[in-house]
Amino acid sequence: MRTLTAALAVAAVATLTTAAAWAPDPEPPSSVSVKVKPGSSRGTGKLIPVAGAERLVAPLGVDPACPAKIDIGMRSDAEKAGFATMNVEIDAPLTASRTMLTSYLPPGHEVRAKLLVAVPPGTEQGEYGLRLRTPAQTLSVPVEVVTVDELENGGNLALRRPVTASSQHAGANYPPCSVVDGDRSSNGWAGGNGWNDATGRAWPDTVAITLGGAKQISRVDLYTLDTERYPAGTYGLRDWDVQAQVGGQWQTVAQVRGNTAGEARSEFAPVTADAVRVVALASNGANDYTRIIEVEVR
Numbered sequence: 001m002r003t004l005t006a007a008l009a010v011a012a013v014a015t016l017t018t019a020a021a022w023a024p025d026p027e028p029p030s031s032v033s034v035k036v037k038p039g040s041s042r043g044t045g046k047l048i049p050v051a052g053a054e055r056l057v058a059p060l061g062v063d064p065a066c067p068a069k070i071d072i073g074m075r076s077d078a079e080k081a082g083f084a085t086m087n088v089e090i091d092a093p094l095t096a097s098r099t100m101l102t103s104y105l106p107p108g109h110e111v112r113a114k115l116l117v118a119v120p121p122g123t124e125q126g127e128y129g130l131r132l133r134t135p136a137q138t139l140s141v142p143v144e145v146v147t148v149d150e151l152e153n154g155g156n157l158a159l160r161r162p163v164t165a166s167s168q169h170a171g172a173n174y175p176p177c178s179v180v181d182g183d184r185s186s187n188g189w190a191g192g193n194g195w196n197d198a199t200g201r202a203w204p205d206t207v208a209i210t211l212g213g214a215k216q217i218s219r220v221d222l223y224t225l226d227t228e229r230y231p232a233g234t235y236g237l238r239d240w241d242v243q244a245q246v247g248g249q250w251q252t253v254a255q256v257r258g259n260t261a262g263e264a265r266s267e268f269a270p271v272t273a274d275a276v277r278v279v280a281l282a283s284n285g286a287n288d289y290t291r292i293i294e295v296e297v298r
């Protein structure tokens with residue numbers, strides 16, 4: 001009986017996904033990624049707005065290709081399946097990537113989507129309102145607009161700093177700024193969460209991050225593409241040099257060779273640098289591109 005219930009639940013999710021064509025291959029851009037998953041209905045008849053975080057920090061002056069993002073969604077506590085709609089409102093001058101979320105929802109199911117929040121140039125620092133409204137409830141998520149210098153960066157000096165890359169693949173959404181957006185996850189590849197260069201089978205490829213002044217650094221963590229579908233051992237970066245810009249000159253401070261993991265840490269004698277550059281030399285095979293999800297500098 002338990003097995004049958006589980007099978008039915010899987011079938012229901014599969015049907016929803018196919019009917020709405022929400023899961024193209026490969027994975028969809030993060031701004032339109034919608035996933036429906038089962039949960040348990042409390043039978044209140046309500047549609048409950050949900051968010052992936054209690055608040056969103058949106059930095060000022062960052063590359064518009066890498067806006068702040070938050071998971072939003074709604075859960076059906078109704079007793080019957082039906083179409084559910086949630087309105088998304090945000091205080092000007094901030095803008096959100098959608099004004100509405102609509103989905104067919106069985107009881108106890110939850111639908112989730114990524115919401116991108118853009119901060120136009122000239123926006124004043126401070127708190128802004130983001131509201132997720134269903135007929136039953138409104139969920140308010142404060143959006144805090146701060147400068148990059150004020151960001152809580154956990155010691156990561158690269159977070160949200162300017163990035164330049166040798167090239168950018170045009171096939172989907174692979175902006176260089178995504179390597180400092182604070183998101184280490186490879187999920188939703190091609191949806192703006194990592195950088196893919198444009199020169200297949202040609203090396204080196206470079207991505208450089210300015211640190212907002214001369215900073216003492218001794219560690220660089222690199223996250224390369226690594227998911228079940230795109231494992232690092234096949235799609236990830238294999239060989240690279242880590243360089244620091246010291247007194248206007250690039251110095252190689254670490255070398256990584258033969259990497260097959262999703263994450264690689266380089267530690268080196270402290271240097272005072274105003275920029276860090278990854279010089280990519282080889283990937284692990286498939287298509288031979290450089291694919292970097294995140295670079296952290298400490």
Ligand SMILES: [Ca+2]
Binds near residue numbers: 179180181193294
């Ligand atoms: Ca990232």
